[in-house]
Amino acid sequence: MSTNAQKKGFGATLWDFLTTVDHKKIAILYMIAGGFFFLVGGLEAMFIRIQLAVPNNDFVGAGLYNEILTMHGTTMIFLAAMPLLFGFMNAVMPLQIGARDVAFPFVNALGFWLFFFGGVFLNLSWFLGGAPDAGWTSYASLSLASEGHGVDFYLLGLQISGAGTLMGGINFLVTIINMRAPGMTYMRMPLFTWTTFVASALILFAFPALTVGIFLLMFDRLFGSNFFVTAAGGNTVIWEHLFWIFGHPEVYILVLPAFGIFSEIIPVFSRKRLFGYSSMVFATVLIGFLGFMVWAHHMFTVGLGPIANAIFAVATMAIAVPTGIKIFNWLFTMWGGSIKFTTPMHYAVAFIPTFLLGGVTGVMLAAAAADYQYHDTYFVVAHFHYVIVGGVVFAVLAGTQFYWPKMFGTMLNEALGKITFWLFFIGFHLTFFIQHFLGLWGMPRRVFTFIEGQGFETANLVSTIGAFFMAVATVVLLINIIITSIKNEKVGNDPWGDGRTLEWAIPSPPPFYNFKQLPLVRGLDPLWIEKMEGKKGMTPAEPLGDIHMPNNSFTPFVISFGLFVAAFGAMYRLDYNWGLPVLILGMAITFGSMFYRSVKDDHGFHIHKEELTDDNDKGVKA
Amino acid sequence: MENNQTNTGNPSVDITYRRKRNAEEMRHQVISFALMIFFTVVAFVAVGSGMSGWFTVPFILLLAAVQVVFQLYYFMHMSHKGHEAPALFLYSGLLVGLITILTFLTIVWW
Amino acid sequence: MHAEEKMTLEKWPAAPEKQTLEGKNKFVGFWLFLGGETVLFASLFATYLALKDKVPNPEHALAKDLFEIPLAFLMTMLLLTSSLTSVYAMYHMKNFEFKKMQLWLGITVLLGLGFLGCEIYEFNHYVHEYHHTFTSSAFGSAFYTLVGFHGGHVVFGLSWIILLMARNAKRGLSLYNAPKFYLASLYWHFIDVVWVFIFSVVYLMGMVG
Amino acid sequence: MKKLAKWRLFSLITLMALILSGCGKPYLSTLQPAGEVAKSQFDLMVLSTLIMVGVIIIVTIIFLIVLFRFKRKDESIPKQVEGSHKLEIIWTVIPILLLLVLAVPTVLETFKLADVSAMDKKDEEGNTEALVINVRANLYWWEFEYPNEKIVTSQELVVPTDQKVYFNLKSSDVKHSFWIPAVGGKMDTNTDNINKFWLEFDSKGAEAAGELFYGKCAELCGPSHALMDFKVRALPSDDFDQWVATMQGIEEPVQADTAKAQEGQEIFNNSCIVCHAVTPANTTPEAARQAPNLTNFGDRAYVAGILENNEDNIKKWLTDPETVKPANKMTDTYGDLTPEQIDALAAYLSGLKVQK
Ligand code: HEA
């Protein structure tokens, strides 16, 4: 029943990953799948930019463009950004709080496989008659009118992967609430753990609204209900509300963990503790809270009336305050520090002005009356790429470079890392800065082309050129990963030399049980505290004892696969008579494996302490 | 999240004591159940008697809220220790939900 | 203490559902899940309230035409009582009285089945008497979705309890299955909480008009 | 003192205005406002930009100091500072104040732009004193109905300058959004309700724009969303009244005058007229108005809202509308036309002028 990596054949390794419940391996799965979808979404972005490089272009047609656009937004948000962040949460958070695993290892695996099959299902639409084409927001009147099965792929795919995300969120929350090491109080938790906590809470409360919205739209499209059919009394504004009740918290679900990653990187490379730790925590919670009060700022032009618009405008502006607190705290962490410009630190430093620009344009959008002009123009596109790429993607790239040694035991090349950074940084600003002006000059978003003579030509060309820089940067990153993996030079516990938190106190990569003995935490930045007192590592909080570990299981894969099958049945039910049987078959697979799981006892296994003693720091045979 | 009820080490004392306490608690629960039934009957009667909606609607909502508090605190033991996290998350969910309902009642038109 | 260990009355702890780390995790995790479910049902309630009585033509039945006091009252009583019986089951669980716990769970299941029967009769009645269906109007869609989601929860809750009873019938209580029983009963209470709002907001307020 | 501050603010704003309005086309850009609504939105944009530039400058200064002063020079360990209450209060309070400065005008403007009370004031006949236009958005074309004047036109909105024009907005298929960037912000045309708002077309701005503003659909509505443009002809009041009068004067379809055009009219009457009206009266119900009204087609500057209006482009459209506007609702509603038929139709259509 061993889960540790020894020299194994490919088949065995594959089987290991298909059945793993180890948070570190699930993290790797998330990184691989999320990374793949990032490339897919990026490729779609390139098609968008190529199409818009010159006026009246016919690189892709009108209908196809809408599919690419929709899939770009959906893939990037749901299948790339969130999973990549989930990857870091899985890889790092349990280590940071001194836990041996997450609270529900089985559910953790199930969450991944649901996301994975949902994502695959969604992307299969490309080969099965066309992708969704109603935008990532899938507004009801258009998504009901959309022909073919594209939008059904969107609905079923997101429903499946959304369930996985929700499970992941609950899992992280319980892990943080129940499984902190002795002495790790809430106010000693590293900021990445805190942001994981708040982002997970946002997932818990935001995703149900999306689930309901998707159910309603699915019922309308596949089962003849009338939620959004005006003629039968339905109302499409309900979809808009439900989508944005989810959608706005979603952007903070994305950006808070990114904040967390930077809050880890900046202190390490400034050799200084985080400035204003408690106000950082407070600001995180406040952003999470306010995130639920502002969704209608996406609906200023819907006609909700001046009272609603005014309330939501002011509430939206309020979020600038806690975010500002964070920006200044980061700056003052570096102030008086001793800054080393490693690749991760490059991203962290570049993040501050970039995100600032995106943030302040957000506040400009929040001014409702002015948003009547900005809304649905390239100004908005510029805003959200500044916050998402400048915040989330920079954080993912920084985190990859920063945590790579912890996850894989070897360092990514710093020189190549910096090349990636500069190419991406320059390309990013080239692409998106000018889009602010395109919007102000009157260019709507989601247009597959633009007609000559409206003054949009040069700016769009510049924007496209920028995108190519980002593509090259991404390729350099891939090369870096390949070279590094081939060389595979092993590193020690704390390869950056200035690690402050618990994950840097154990080997890279950590043994599958993480901590032989749970560490005793004596304050914020526990490892740093021990180092400053001249110690090498953490003081254990318990005597060496047996460690209880969960068994691997193939069931999560099967449960998710069942839903994947059922989704096809549900969709083709009306077109083919095999639809219904397939739906039933899929459900039977899912419920059957759930049944199997619940009647078969699984008590896990124990690693005996004798096995732990003889063999220092290396993985252990179980 | 420690366990607040520790055993004294003397099994027979423990068991009799605990059984008494459990029985006591069960009594409370039966009382709250009786009250819940009572509230339900009142709510149904209020509607059945055909009083004006201006009175009945807030009235039955109030009764519903009280009932739910009974359910949560007695039946679901939220009054016990160790329910801090559950309470925090339940109320947060409730807050988000209530805001949703409020907006759907005000800014989704006819 | 290992979870699967055979238990005796003497060793049975005061809070068996939270004795092991797994138990504690499940306990917190399940409550969080209920927090999320709150938002889910609130969204459904909100949709229902926005679409209440929104019908394509004046011939279509409205809330005030459909609902009747006796049936709604009966359903409420069944579900409320089943909430009490599941409390009894947990009472016996804490006292390590496995047989009695099973008995009360059995009664809970019967009451729940009674509730479901009423609901099926009710839906059938609306469809045939009033042509009020899932697809006949936005009101119909919203009504059946809200009440149906609740009904679906009842079905799931019942299956869960039955499965637990059957699986553990020969094994008795242990620290491994105590949390499972406890969570199933929490779930059952939550279903009841939702119903309290359904009967108040959908049925009673619907009859008021 | 107060005056001085005001003057300073004023000059700053003008400076910003100059920088901002340096670009964009006068008939399209939000940075060259041509009406009261766009103007007040522009002012709000300038105010918020000023605040944001201020914030950016402050952060940038701190940022640059940090980057240059605190680079690692030796291996010493810096002092581990916990935080500073004074600083934290400063950077909480100052943003709050800045946001207040932005929030107050935002709220005021929001209410001002939503004020459509003039639409409720009606005379005995149920007509409003103010000019009201009903906008109906359809998959890739726009209809403009003047309920008081009882006329309908499409694709090219005609409005008087220097007075408030009120709009009722709705959609007949999927959601669209009605936007004339240079004149004012957008408002959605929903499928569920009628939205109301107002705009004002400035005569000076109209002049700068050559009397023709560009309008756009600003909500993704299908493949040809990008091509769902319309144009706005903003006329001086008198000209507008005259235009209305001429339109009202057309009770019967205008007879074509050349032989070729007459041939075209015959083809038109045999097939196109099912969907397209060539009289402006709004007597047919909306559901029957399935395609743009063509009464003054020859006067319009653009074909289908996007192609310059000349016979070649009319022919291009008639031969295969699909290549011009993918997925439009006209494709395949009529049989194949021979080149001669198309020539005739084009001749007829370009002769449909009311302003001779
Ligand atoms: C990670 C993602 C992310 C983040 C963090 C944000 C952050 C913010 N967003 Fe953004 N937003 C999106 C992603 C994001 N957004 C997306 C994807 C869309 C479009 C969706 C679609 O339509 O497809 C969108 C759209 C969007 C709109 C709707 C526009 C429209 O469609 O018309 C609005 C309107 O209010 C808005 C506002 C804001 C605000 C006020 C913030 C704030 O949180 C920003 C706060 C930060 C700062 C302000 C900077 C730091 C602060 C200081 C240094 C203090 C001092 C500052 C001041 C006094 C101003 N966003």
Ligand code: HEA
């Ligand atoms: C996480 C979110 C995220 C991310 C990271 C990005 C990243 C990018 N986005 Fe986008 N974007 C959205 C979320 C995101 N976007 C959303 C939500 C929308 C709105 C959708 C809607 O309206 O519905 C949108 C819309 C959007 C538009 C507007 C389209 C329109 O309105 O018509 C544009 C246009 O320029 C654009 C461009 C880009 C570019 C150039 C990048 C770049 O940063 C991408 C950089 C990455 C790469 C360049 C990868 C390169 C890959 C390769 C080189 C492949 C190599 C392959 C192999 C080796 C196999 N995005």
Ligand SMILES: [Cu+2]
């Ligand atoms: Cu938002």
